[in-house]
Amino acid sequence: xxxxxxxxxxxxxxxxxxxxxxxxxxxxxxxxxxxxxxxxxxxxxxxxxxxxxxxxxxxxxxxxxxxxxxxxxxxxxxxxxxxxxxxxxxxxxxxxxxxxxxxxxxxxxxxxxxxxxxxxxxxxxxxxxxxxxxxxxxxxxxxxxxxxxxxxxxxxxxxxxxxxxxxxxxxxxxxxxxxxxxxxxxxxxxxxxxxxxxxxxxxxxxxxxxxxxxxxxxxxxxxxxxxxxxxxxxxxxxxxxxxxxxxxxxxxxxxxxxxxxxxxxxxxxxxxxxxxxxxxxxxxxxxxxxxxxxxxxxxxxxxxxxxxxxxxxxxxxxxxxxxxxxxxxxxxxxxxxxxxxxxxxxxxxxxxxxxxxxxxxxxxxxxxxxxxxxxxxxxxxxxxxxxxxxxxxxxxxxxxxxxxxxxxxxxxxxxxxxxxxxxxxxxx
Amino acid sequence: xxxxxxxxxxxxxxxxxxxxxxxxxxxxxxxxxxxxxxxxxxxxxxxxxxxxxxxxxxxxxxxxxxxxxxxxxxxxxxxxxxxxxxxxxxxxxxxxxxxxxxxxxxxxxxxxxxxxxxxxxxxxxxxxxxxxxxxxxxxxxxxxxxxxxxxxxxxxxxxxxxxxxxxxxxxxxxxxxxxxxxxxxxxxxxxxxxxxxxxxxxxxxxxxxxxxxxxxxxxxxxxxxxxxxxxxxxxxxxxxxxxxxxxxxxxxxxxxxxxxxxxxx
Numbered sequence: 001x002x003x004x005x006x007x008x009x010x011x012x013x014x015x016x017x018x019x020x021x022x023x024x025x026x027x028x029x030x031x032x033x034x035x036x037x038x039x040x041x042x043x044x045x046x047x048x049x050x051x052x053x054x055x056x057x058x059x060x061x062x063x064x065x066x067x068x069x070x071x072x073x074x075x076x077x078x079x080x081x082x083x084x085x086x087x088x089x090x091x092x093x094x095x096x097x098x099x100x101x102x103x104x105x106x107x108x109x110x111x112x113x114x115x116x117x118x119x120x121x122x123x124x125x126x127x128x129x130x131x132x133x134x135x136x137x138x139x140x141x142x143x144x145x146x147x148x149x150x151x152x153x154x155x156x157x158x159x160x161x162x163x164x165x166x167x168x169x170x171x172x173x174x175x176x177x178x179x180x181x182x183x184x185x186x187x188x189x190x191x192x193x194x195x196x197x198x199x200x201x202x203x204x205x206x207x208x209x210x211x212x213x214x215x216x217x218x219x220x221x222x223x224x225x226x227x228x229x230x231x232x233x234x235x236x237x238x239x240x241x242x243x244x245x246x247x248x249x250x251x252x253x254x255x256x257x258x259x260x261x262x263x264x265x266x267x268x269x270x271x272x273x274x275x276x277x278x279x280x281x282x283x284x285x286x287x288x289x290x291x292x293x294x295x296x297x298x299x300x301x302x303x304x305x306x307x308x309x310x311x312x313x314x315x316x317x318x319x320x321x322x323x324x325x326x327x328x329x330x331x332x333x334x335x336x337x338x339x340x341x342x343x344x345x346x347x348x349x350x351x352x353x354x355x356x357x358x359x360x361x362x363x364x365x366x367x368x369x370x371x372x373x374x375x376x377x378x379x380x381x382x383x384x385x386x387x388x389x390x391x392x393x394x395x396x397x398x399x400x401x402x403x404x405x406x407x408x409x410x411x412x413x414x415x416x417x418x419x420x421x422x423x424x425x426x427x428x
Numbered sequence: 429x430x431x432x433x434x435x436x437x438x439x440x441x442x443x444x445x446x447x448x449x450x451x452x453x454x455x456x457x458x459x460x461x462x463x464x465x466x467x468x469x470x471x472x473x474x475x476x477x478x479x480x481x482x483x484x485x486x487x488x489x490x491x492x493x494x495x496x497x498x499x500x501x502x503x504x505x506x507x508x509x510x511x512x513x514x515x516x517x518x519x520x521x522x523x524x525x526x527x528x529x530x531x532x533x534x535x536x537x538x539x540x541x542x543x544x545x546x547x548x549x550x551x552x553x554x555x556x557x558x559x560x561x562x563x564x565x566x567x568x569x570x571x572x573x574x575x576x577x578x579x580x581x582x583x584x585x586x587x588x589x590x591x592x593x594x595x596x597x598x599x600x601x602x603x604x605x606x607x608x609x610x611x612x613x614x615x616x617x618x619x620x621x622x623x624x625x626x627x628x629x630x631x632x633x634x635x636x637x638x639x640x641x642x643x644x645x646x647x648x649x650x651x652x653x654x655x656x657x658x659x660x661x662x663x664x665x666x667x668x669x670x671x672x673x674x675x676x677x678x679x680x681x682x683x684x685x686x687x688x689x690x691x692x693x
Contacts, residue, residue, distance in 0.1 A: 002618075004617060004618040004621060005618070006618075006621050006625060034621075036617070040462075041460075121621070121624050121625065122624075123617065123620045123621065123624065125501065125504065125614075125615050125620070126615070126617050126620060143616075143617040144614070144616065144617070146616060146617050146618050148617060148621070258668075
């Protein structure tokens with residue numbers, strides 16, 4: 001292993017939201033920063049559903065609103081329960097601008113460009129083979145037969161944290177710790193999107209679907225409207241999916257696109273992109289590893305810092321903010337005299353004090369709730385049966401409770417129902 | 429010590445090239461570009477010669493500034509110097525105007541050997557190498573799969589469908605590398621760091637070159653595309669049959685027969 005002739009204060013692995021936020025924050029403070037990315041451009045190796053919350057990014061990046069690639073502000077939320085050829089939806093529409101849709105590739109490139117402007121060095125097409133550990137301390141990265149040294153490495157390699165595994169710092173990722181997200185980006189015109197989904201210019205829709213949209217696999221489906229395309233996909237729990245999957249996972253997205261109640265939206269569309277990626281399912285407090293070591297910090301998906309509520313995902317903004325906090329921790333450790341594990345442990349305190357850990361703790365049982373199979377079959381069926389009785393009884397309309405009793409019969413007992421309701425109230 | 433110049437092209441990364449039906453030119457918007465893959469083999473051959481005999485590899489391209497990413501890639505592979513030849517005055521060039529500019533650029537460099545790829549994936553003319561050799565009055569061999577120095581001469585192997593020819597060339601010379609003959613190496617982190625921190629891509633404009641506007645760009649391009657006919661798109665029916673394979677075969681045969689595409693004896 002040959003030492004390259006350049007040394008850095010900080011090396012950040014992965015130019016996703018977490019890595020770029022960390023690199024940007026440190027470069028701005030005058031640290032000598034190297035950000036390495038294995039993709040041909042930042043963002044070519046990551047995937048998200050489609051929505052980002054803006055405020056955490058505003059906290060991290062100066063001038064966010066002036067130049068960030070924002071496609072549409074999500075002003076419309078729709079949640080649907082699907083069974084057979086029926087769907088009951090709940091919709092919320094406002095004019096507030098809190099989260100937006102974009103392409104993650106565009107957003108990642110934008111972030112990496114900020115890093116360069118702040119004085120950081122960004123290298124693409126660089127695959128890190130391992131973290132170099134000497135005397136129990138991370139001293140840099142190995143790429144092929146070359147080593148680049150730094151005082152500290154911030155690992156933002158994403159959920160498939162091979163570097164941490166190879167360094168023996170985390171156990172191998174288990175199936176139950178991950179979900180699988182698959183999606184298509186379907187091209188439509190701006191006007192078609194606005195007409196089809198009842199949006200004005202710059203407005204966007206986030207649509208979550210539960211029930212018979214995932215081909216029987218536990219999980220959910222989503223649709224986000226971009227500027228002139230929609231992102232349509234699903235997230236399934238990997239552990240369960242592995243047992244239940246019957247054909248290639250891309251066929252499940254295709255079936256979703258061809259669903260009789262959804263197909264109308266994509267009739268004039270053209271598929272531009274298909275992608276799949278792992279999603280953290282069990283988040284950090286329940287994972288048995290630390291996020292700091294001598295010469296090392298872990299941020300973003302690699303640290304399991306993603307909030308999945310089932311009806312909403314907070315990934316990109318949590319990742320970026322955790323990268324920002326990792327940068328703050330490096331600053332503090334620098335003031336304290338070096339990148340020792342002890343000094344870097346301030347990172348966990350910063351996380352604890354931030355919204356990230358407060359939220360992850362509050363919702364730590366949300367993933368257990370999502371393991372409940374009734375959520376994906378029984379409840380959508382019951383709900384749609386009630387609606388069907390209320391609106392499609394040609395002569396005699398039942399009372400609501402009557403319709404509910406009939407719908408419930410043979411599907412779920414009172415005891416399970418009450419237990420599920422309580423569980424849901426407690427966890428989310 | 430071999431002084432080498434390699435010419436590369438920055439091309440849209442697509443197999444389905446979109447052509448503007450009105451102007452007959454390529455639509456490049458929205459399609460990410462890459463270094464023409466066959467040109468990476470030319471870079472690889474230069475780097476192998478450098479590994480073997482020592483030397484210097486200078487890579488040039490004539491392109492809009494976005495090609496800097498491509499030049500950074502070949503510097504990452506190990507090239508020593510990269511020059512982006514870029515000026516609005518060069519825009520709209522056909523192969524003749526392009527090869528003229530490249531020849532003038534190479535004229536300003538010190539070289540023993542010039543290497544090109546066989547052809548580009550976006551236009552496949554394979555003109556530019558031959559034309560540059562002609563402007564510079566150099567011996568030229570194409571479809572080269574292997575090159576080595578022997579007694580001050582360059583010995584190259586040229587692979588044809590049914591024969592391998594061996595040529596002995598006096599230097600300076602120009603060769604173009606047969607596609608799919610070499611596997612381009614990965615970039616090195618030290619090389620990439622050097623690009624960013626010490627050795628950025630140089631840009632040469634026509635201010636520096638001072639070439640006659642009649643010989644460059646659209647005005648220097650005698651090629652006139654008289655007509656472009658688009659191959660009509662066949663509308664796809666997108667019918668999917670689900671179920672038993674035996675049933676599916678029957679269904680497909682019926683469909684094909686119904687369309688008059690198949691006659692069963």
